[in-house]
Amino acid sequence: MTKTLPALTLLAAGLAQTAGAEEINALVWCDHADPALIEPFEMATGITVNLKEYEGTAAGLAILEQSQPGDWDVMVIDGVDVGRAVDAGLLAELPADKLATADFFPELVMPEVNTRDGKTYAVTEKFGYNTIAYDKTKVDPADMEDMAKITSGKYDGRIAIYDYYMPVLGLMQVASGGKTAEMTADSLAALKAPLMALKAASKSVGDVVSSQTALATGEVDILIGGGEWLTAVLASENANLDWTIPTQGAVRWSQSLAVLAGSTKQDAALQFVNYITGPEGQARLATSSCYWGMPANKKAGDVLTADQKTILRWDNQPDYLARSQLYPVPDAALDTAMQDLWTEMLQN
């Protein structure tokens, strides 16, 4: 009896704890799957975060479509696609006064993306650049400052293209002196010739892993569309990989975090949002083992180490932010036209 009683007490305590434990389900990108990011939140709050990774907004929306309201509580989404999710009625309004946006880089609050009719539906959590990544021992770094030199013929067969139509077409638009915000299905025709020329000069078109492998193994020396998100995670193994923003500019990507409208755990979901967008969460997210990126919250700079800030080019951000343009935000027609052009390029 003396042995049984403590065991039963422990069992009862365990059951009580299990019954009281809260869980949230999160649809995320691979950078959130790093235990170093999630475990501190779970330990501090007792909230278990069940993660499901996805790639591409279409895939994420398809998962939501096949789920019941309430199945998912939070979602990471491409900044440019927040409006699409709001249109579909998928996102819950966030209490703007409880978000940490006052500590953000001003350019990353992005009300044009995260708010609709004065209501906030998402918050930017991470950003970076789709620009030029390269091996500095194999190319002339000065050439990398000019898009025209990269495609001049000097590096033919040594270039890979990141296989995502949105940033690379945006980069082509920027390189041609245009603005990503002014892209239309008609203006896209002007990008066809330079895009096909870029393809002809390239060795491969690859996803994140393929592009990283190609650059890291020396299969190619330049990656169009790459940036810190691709090279930073390899910095410790291959210090020769570098990135820059050419004089013409680059495209800025951002990812947002949102609470889903059907969630029945809005408070826990908001706690998660606040952790991820707070200084500690931001620093951990910025240096996730899957890929690195700049934190939207400036106060993450107090948590990041000097080496980490060097890799992220922390001190260059004012200049980079000024010289980069947001991803194009296409409507359905432009999106279709961009994907048609991209498919044609791949098959060319």
Added chain:
Amino acid sequence: MTSIQTTERRKAFAFVAPALVWVLAFFVVPFAVMAAVSVSRMEGRDIVHGFFLDNYIRFFADPSLFKGLLISLEITGMVTVISVLLAYPLAWIIAMQVPARWQRLALMLAVLPFWTSYVVRSYAWLLVLGQNGVINKALMGMGLIAAPLEIASTRTASVIGFVHFFVMLLTLTIYSNLIQLSPNYARAAADLGASAFSTFRHVILPLTLPGVVTGAFLTFVLCIGDYITPQILGGNNELTLPQLIMLQLGRRGDFPMASAMSIILMAVVTLAYFACARWLKLDRV
């Protein structure tokens, strides 16, 4: 009908029922759903159900999409022919030259690469075929080439990756055919004055054709529907039909178009089946 006959019929049905339910649940119903979705259309980002042939018309009218089918057929054709040409001698050696007690070990060694992950194997090939890969370093080290060969991220790389896999499959199907062949056929041909080549050409090859065709058909089906190998090894420099289907799903969210392209892929496989039906002996695999 007697009660015995009725009971027998019920028993027979009971035996067949699980297989029928399986086929209905996992083939007929999904296929019907896919066929229905394939005649829907996208309007903006919404699927409009109905009976529209837009997706099929677009597939054959858009060169970028139709080219995917041609590329798939070209790659699959090359892979099937090369795999057969490599697997037949290998199966022949194992079945006819290797002592019976070592055949099991020889077969196990032949299919050893099956034990590794498909994705890992493809990435391993990428490292072997790359500019700084084993092949280029060896050739340059021997002074046979001055500059590295461009093999990775090409169709050749996809074909090599496929052939590596399918030679194993074909070796098994051809071996299983060869091993069933009585040595008396060859002896009889030799007694009648046939040369070794004539014996092979007129006796052995026709008798082993079912194994060859069965393996070739399985190679065709698995290769034309494969997405991983060309995605990793082909460098996205040309897209096969399965890659284009994945583009419709993952990037465009265009389920009607993806369904239409999948139906077309199934139609191609069905045509291949009818073309091979005369020789197919799937029960011998």
